[in-house]
Amino acid sequence: CLVSGSAGAQGAYPNHPISLVVPFAAGGPTDVVARSLGAAMSKTLGQSIIIENRTGAGGTLASQHVARAAPDGYTFLIHHNGMATAPALYRKLSFNPLTDFAYVGQVADVPMTLLGRKDLPANDMKDFIKYAKENGNKINLANAGLGAVSQLCGMLLQESLGVQFTTVPYAGTAPAMTALLGGQVDVLCDQTTQTIPQIKADRVKLYGVTTLDRIKTLPDAPTLQENGLKGFEVKVWHGVYAPKGTPPEAIAKFNEALRAALKDPAFTQKMAELGAEIVPESKQTPQGLQTWLQAEVDKWGGVIRKAGVYAD
Numbered sequence: 001c002l003v004s005g006s007a008g009a010q011g012a013y014p015n016h017p018i019s020l021v022v023p024f025a026a027g028g029p030t031d032v033v034a035r036s037l038g039a040a041m042s043k044t045l046g047q048s049i050i051i052e053n054r055t056g057a058g059g060t061l062a063s064q065h066v067a068r069a070a071p072d073g074y075t076f077l078i079h080h081n082g083m084a085t086a087p088a089l090y091r092k093l094s095f096n097p098l099t100d101f102a103y104v105g106q107v108a109d110v111p112m113t114l115l116g117r118k119d120l121p122a123n124d125m126k127d128f129i130k131y132a133k134e135n136g137n138k139i140n141l142a143n144a145g146l147g148a149v150s151q152l153c154g155m156l157l158q159e160s161l162g163v164q165f166t167t168v169p170y171a172g173t174a175p176a177m178t179a180l181l182g183g184q185v186d187v188l189c190d191q192t193t194q195t196i197p198q199i200k201a202d203r204v205k206l207y208g209v210t211t212l213d214r215i216k217t218l219p220d221a222p223t224l225q226e227n228g229l230k231g232f233e234v235k236v237w238h239g240v241y242a243p244k245g246t247p248p249e250a251i252a253k254f255n256e257a258l259r260a261a262l263k264d265p266a267f268t269q270k271m272a273e274l275g276a277e278i279v280p281e282s283k284q285t286p287q288g289l290q291t292w293l294q295a296e297v298d299k300w301g302g303v304i305r306k307a308g309v310y311a312d
């Protein structure tokens with residue numbers, strides 16, 4: 001047998017359920033991708049994938065947990081750009097994204113949308129820019145903590161507008177969205193995997209998308225760059241990780257299930273409806289994730305250090 005379970009269970013891997021750790025709250029964008037992916041992957045694995053939401057510190061508590069978990073093929077992590085931004089954002093990080101993990105592969109890329117609460121006076125991006133400059137820190141910007149992509153997007157937005165909002169952090173953008181819908185916060189930059197249903201139901205104001213080009217699922221939504229924020233781009237990517245030292249056979253099997261899921265119509269249709277794009281096959285591999293992660297650590301490290309945003 002490849003790996004024995006804790007209760008002494010024998011047999012081919014996997015012989016009991018696998019835990020997939022999600023660094024943000026249930027019901028949010030990362031959770032939506034993780035649950036759909038887990039359901040599709042369990043068909044190949046013949047075991048269920050249990051989603052474990054471990055929130056806090058912008059995703060870094062979940063990463064730390066997985067970095068220290070037993071490398072037995074039964075604990076995995078799904079994380080986004082936050083894996084690459086953490087080393088620049090957290091001066092005292094207890095793990096190294098580039099050395100403390102085994103890599104499985106990438107999943108899907110997701111655009112973000114800039115939203116205002118339904119009754120915010122600004123009706124479009126041009127209005128919003130004016131409103132933001134006039135009201136500055138009277139505006140409450142929700143995010144999912146330092147290391148969340150909602151934080152990254154908000155940081156770039158404030159930088160490019162030359163304004164400072166008041167940041168309100170949540171354990172994920174699911175509770176942040178609840179706060180936006182309830183009018184407790186004014187603005188949220190969040191992934192289409194959570195925002196599309198709210199946009200379609202007209203429960204929020206949509207100012208624009210964060211990709212350089214318009215997206216298929218929201219063809220009428222302008223890009224932020226069209227409205228004067230030249231070069232503004234945040235695209236969210238997702239990687240699947242395991243603790244370093246996880247048996248290569250377990251990684252290979254998990255990767256096989258990942259690649260099968262990325263072709264599974266139930267998964268691909270759901271992702272397409274939510275504006276997510278499955279990554280090309282070259283990125284669906286351990287090497288494809290590792291190479292990408294290294295490039296992203298380099299890219300965002302520079303941007304974040306320049307912005308001077310970090311936690312001690």
Ligand code: MLT
Pocket residue numbers: 024025028029030031080082143144147148149150151171172173174190191
């Ligand atoms: C974020 O980084 O903003 C998230 O993906 C939040 C989440 O999944 O809740």
